[in-house]
Amino acid sequence: MDDLEIIELYFARNEKAIEETDKKYGKLCFRVANNILINDEDSEECVNDTYLSVWNKIPPTRPKCFMAFICQIVRFLSMKKLDFNSALKRSQDITISYSDLEDVLPSDHFSTEWEYADVGKIISKFLRQEKEESRNVFIRKYYFFDSISDIAERYSFTESKVKNMLYHTRIKLRECLKKEGIEV
Amino acid sequence: MTNTPKLAIAIGYIDDDLVTSAIEYDQINTMNIRRRQICRRPAFMRNWSRLGVTVACLCFVLVLSGFAVLAMSLSDNLPAIDSSDIKYEENEHSNIGIYSTTDAFDVFGSFEPNGTLSGKSSTEDLYSFSLDKGESKTLSITASNGQFTAEQDIIELAITSQGNVLFQYICEDVTDKKELANFSSTENINRVLSNLNPEHKYEVTVINLGITDLTLNISINSHHYGCGEIILK
Numbered sequence: 001m002d003d004l005e006i007i008e009l010y011f012a013r014n015e016k017a018i019e020e021t022d023k024k025y026g027k028l029c030f031r032v033a034n035n036i037l038i039n040d041e042d043s044e045e046c047v048n049d050t051y052l053s054v055w056n057k058i059p060p061t062r063p064k065c066f067m068a069f070i071c072q073i074v075r076f077l078s079m080k081k082l083d084f085n086s087a088l089k090r091s092q093d094i095t096i097s098y099s100d101l102e103d104v105l106p107s108d109h110f111s112t113e114w115e116y117a118d119v120g121k122i123i124s125k126f127l128r129q130e131k132e133e134s135r136n137v138f139i140r141k142y143y144f145f146d147s148i149s150d151i152a153e154r155y156s157f158t159e160s161k162v163k164n165m166l167y168h169t170r171i172k173l174r175e176c177l178k179k180e181g182i183e184v
Numbered sequence: 185m186t187n188t189p190k191l192a193i194a195i196g197y198i199d200d201d202l203v204t205s206a207i208e209y210d211q212i213n214t215m216n217i218r219r220r221q222i223c224r225r226p227a228f229m230r231n232w233s234r235l236g237v238t239v240a241c242l243c244f245v246l247v248l249s250g251f252a253v254l255a256m257s258l259s260d261n262l263p264a265i266d267s268s269d270i271k272y273e274e275n276e277h278s279n280i281g282i283y284s285t286t287d288a289f290d291v292f293g294s295f296e297p298n299g300t301l302s303g304k305s306s307t308e309d310l311y312s313f314s315l316d317k318g319e320s321k322t323l324s325i326t327a328s329n330g331q332f333t334a335e336q337d338i339i340e341l342a343i344t345s346q347g348n349v350l351f352q353y354i355c356e357d358v359t360d361k362k363e364l365a366n367f368s369s370t371e372n373i374n375r376v377l378s379n380l381n382p383e384h385k386y387e388v389t390v391i392n393l394g395i396t397d398l399t400l401n402i403s404i405n406s407h408h409y410g411c412g413e414i415i416l417k
Contacts, residue, residue: 028207067207068200075196083188101191116190120197127202132209139206142195 003066010058018051025067029074035145036078036094037085046081050074075143093147100166101142104174105182114182126176130169137162138169315351315398320391324358325377341375341388342401349394359384368393 001020009017029050033043050073063069082094127135137155140146141162148166152159315321323341345351348370355365355377364386365375377386392398 063200065200065204068203071203072196072200076193079188079192079196098189098192101189101195105189105191107190116194117197119191119194121199123195123197124199124202127198132205135202136206136209139198139202142192143198143203143206 007058007062007066010055011062018055021051021054021070022047025070028067029070032071032074032144033078035147036075036082038094042081042085043078046074046078049077053077071144094145097142097145100170104170105177119177119182122177122180122182123173126173130172134165134169137165141166312399312401315390315392315400317349317392317395317397320389321400323388323390325380325386325388341373341377343369343373343375343390344399344401345370345372345394347394347396349392349396349398351393351398352389352391354387354389354391356387357381357384358387370394 001024003024006017006020006024009020026047029047030043033046033050034040037043037046050070053073054070057073061069127138130138133155137151137157140151140154141148146154148159148162151157152162155162157165313321343351343353350368350370352368353365353373353375354363355375356363359381375388377388380386390398390400
């Protein structure tokens, strides 16, 4: 079943929509959640919360891209759950990812006048200027929180190449954010 | 989310198409990698199979040669090596080159025992004599007479040991009191004395240590007539 049909099922308040969503995106959602939480039970719970959230958002929202929409929700809920859990429960990968992002832009330097969505747009603009490989590696690391080894295996790169690509992209992103005045 | 970096949250708001393209790129990339792997697989397999065949052939040859050597070493009917096939061409001097004998060298052949080697003849006409068991002979060689050229003229000594007779060969520069060669052998030898100093005197002593006779052939190859003499003591 394609995404439009699934969305139509949500609009029709048909519970089969959740079943189809799970069938099509269940693994992806679980992977994203588990990359962040590193706990099967928590991840499963997050995925179920995601389905509930999607059920509540559609309608009235009609996502242009259902896959990205659901990924955004599962990511947000997983990060929220991780934040709720003790910081000690964080995996090494997510800790490194968070640390990397803190280096790019520390949270206390994040200007309050900026909304996350606006910063997201600037990051999107920046990523569009990057090479496709660098962009996708960056998204894999800091959006999906994949481990370096997973990314290296996925793209057939060496781990050092992935680290190098991420390092250079982070430096460029820092410059870009400074230029846009996001850093206070 | 107080403990979550704000940038991490903000990245969650990047455009949908970027997220989608990252996932789709994964799928395309993975497919391409798999396709490449599939394409490469026969080449890999071919190379490995070639390598395997080569290694197998080498192992087979090694094992075969090992067995052959083992069989030969255990066998009593080994083919005898003809010792006359082995030729020694050694110089008695350290600073000597080996000279070609393909040129039309003059050979002094009218040699008399206990006398002087003189006269001119063909290369085949070598003086030959034998040593009884326990007997020794010393050849006193003087490559002088004013025309002997160190770089061109050589003295050849061929010792034929029939029946593997043990003998000792000693060569020395009497003038310098320097021993040039001293060894024992049971096989035929072919010694070449070249680059001789015309002002020096050389002595070659052959001692028959065996129980049968030993044959010696002597010749001087010279570009010049009348130079050099060998005196048999």
